Amino acid sequence: MASFSQRSNGKWQAKIRRQGWPDQSKAFQTLEAAQQWARATEREMDIGAFINRNDAEKTTFADAAKRYKTEILPSKRGKDRDIYKIDQLVEKFGAYSLASINPAMLSAFRDERLKAVAPQTVVHEINMLSRIFKACAMDWGIALPQGIPTALVRKPPVANARDRRLESGEWELLRAALADCKSQFPLAAVEFAIATAARQSEIASLTWQDVDLSRQTARLRGVNGAVTKNGDTHRDVPLSSSAVAILSGLPKAIKGKVFRVTQNALKLSWQRSVDRARQAHIHAKLREALVKSGLDDRATAAEIRALIYHKKAPRPETLDLLAKIEASDTTLADLHFHDLRHEATSRLAEKLQMHELMKVTGHKSSSMTARYYHPRATDLAQKLG
Structure with a gap:
């Protein structure tokens, strides 16, 4: 049965004591509000639907x-x-x-x-x-x-499926930019990713203790050697002859990381290399367009220098040409490190069956593996003969 009392501050306190239920009390501005709350609470107790809100409140x-x-x-x-x-x-x-x-x-x-x-x-x-x-x-x-x-709460739809692969000429541009890095490890890491479909975190965590070049295998782990993204303690992957060659070209130690670079440093080196490679490509296309427009080699070189070093503003016509080229040429645009996993999976699919491919990529289902397999129509046409 509910009881009501008025406090010194003018508020009304409702109390409910009922056998089998915890005592309930709550303060209200008016007696009517207190009575309404008491009736509703007792009704919930009567039908067994009462939930103690005290902790949540x-x-x-x-x-x-x-x-x-x-x-x-x-x-x-x-x-x-x-x-x-x-x-x-x-x-x-x-x-x-x-x-x-x-x-x-x-x-x-x-x-x-x-x-x-x-x-x-x-x-x-x-x-x-x-x-x-x-x-x-x-x-x-x-x-x-x-x-x-x-x-x-309805979650917003997410269209995050990607099918990005390296297009013709992109790898040559990217490899040249990676080769300009002060360290040899960013280029080696990217080449290893393409050869094995390893994730960026797995590459950064790889240690020499988990590499067996004689048996051509490597044991991949997650961030800082913890579980992989899929929750497995590790994943054993085969190494192709190209992957073995990549690792053989690195300074080897009994212990320690294979790629002596942190995941964050690898991420930065990757993005900077992609940006440099795209800039070099766009400037090469711009140089061709400027020559076609009638500029001689010296004037063309001056315009490119103006774009790179910003010591002198290029001509408005040059900026217009640059904007058109950047809008129409997608070479190395929107290329992520994780896209290399798509590239590697698509290449490995030409040599491995689905169940074998899943062991290499670490996917739990064939449907997930299929999201990373993007064959080119021209390659399929060659198989058909």
Whole structure:
């Protein structure tokens, strides 16, 4: 039976004591509001639908996020990225109690974020919210009166499938740019990726202890030697003669990394090399166009120098030509390091059967492997004869 009392501050407190249920109390501005809450709560108890909201109302999202970072996140991969993601979510929802966060609020957050970031980023953020709410409900016993709110939030569609491979002439340009790096390891790492379909993290983590050149095998691991992206402790891959030649050309040690470069440094070297290679290609095309337009070799060279060193502004006509070439020529445009895995898988598919290919790439299903297989129509035509 509910009882009501007025506090010294003027608020009305409702108390419910019922056998078999935890005591409930809540303060309201008016007696009518207190009575309505008491009737609704007792009705839920009568039909067995009552959920104790106390913990969810007392716990803010910031509290839950902090506990998640302390107790659960350390065992997860990619925790550094997740910490940043959680901090961003705390800025938005930190002051709200868990009981007050509802699907409508999360849907509005989704729509707002889609105006600023890619759909994939929004999906990752919704997934992080879901993991925190699940930890509250399943691991910490915090009953959520509305259930896990992300369950009723539609995730934005993500079109992230890629079919990018190296096109004609791109490898020659890229190889020349990589060869200009101060270290030999970026070029060797890229060549190894094309030969083995290894991920960037697996290449950066490869140690000489996991390489057997005599048996032509290598054991690939994840970031800093941890599990691979698919959750396996490691993946043994065969090494082709070209892969063996790449490794044989590197300084060998009993212990230590094969490619003496961090994953971040490899990422930077890759992007800078792609940018340099594309710039060299575009400038070569521009040089041809300038000569065709009537400029002599000296004037053409001066225009290219002006673009590279910015000491003198090039002619407006040159800038117009440059803009047209950049818009029409896609050589080395939108090329990611992970696209090399697509390139390698497509090449290996010409020599290996599907079940063999899956062992090399580490994919758990043939459908995922198929996402990385992009045969060229001209190559298939040659097989047909």
